[in-house]
Amino acid sequence: MPDELARRYLAAWNERDPVERRALIDELWTEDARYVDPIATAEGRAAVDDVVATAQQQFPGLVYRLAGSVDSHHDVARLTWELGPADGPPVIVGLAVLITDHGRLRRVYGFLDHTPPPGARR
Incomplete structure (x- = not known):
């Protein structure tokens, strides 16, 4: 289940259609x-x-993509x-801590591990 949760979480971040994105967020x-x-x-x-x-x-x-495996407990x-x-190297790398309630996201705490230097083109 953690891998599926991560896939759905990142899918919402990648969904460009506002109606579809909101539906994913409401479901998740x-x-x-x-x-x-x-x-x-x-x-x-x-x-x-x-x-x-x-x-x-x-x-x-x-686009957002998973970098490594998902670790979970409870x-x-x-x-x-x-x-x-x-098709290229990441611009930003981060960590997300997902707190669930009956399989749905209740809290997400994000951390940025690698970001572009100030003034760098994005």
């Missing part, structure tokens, strides 16, 4: 969803959707992800 996240990373905080599904849409606008043409999973061109 609990109503009291909370997302926190060094750049953004979101309370509720609509706010999570806004954070994802903003990231897509900031990084057009880049209701917690962690995964390393990459953001980059579909």
Whole structure:
């Protein structure tokens, strides 16, 4: 189940159609969803959707992908992800800690491990 959860989580970040993306978020996240990373905080599904849409606008043409295996125990999973061109090296590498409630995301805490240097082209 952790691998499937990670796949669905990243699929929502990659979905460019706003209606489809929102449907994925509504299906995957609990109503009291909370997302926190060094750049953004979101309370509720609509706010999570806004954070994802903003990231897509900031990084057009880049895709999120799993980098390694998913580790999990109890209701917690962690995964390393990459953001980059579909056929190229990552621009950003991060870690996500997923807290679930009955198989749905309730809290996600994100960390950025590698980001472009200031002024670098994205």
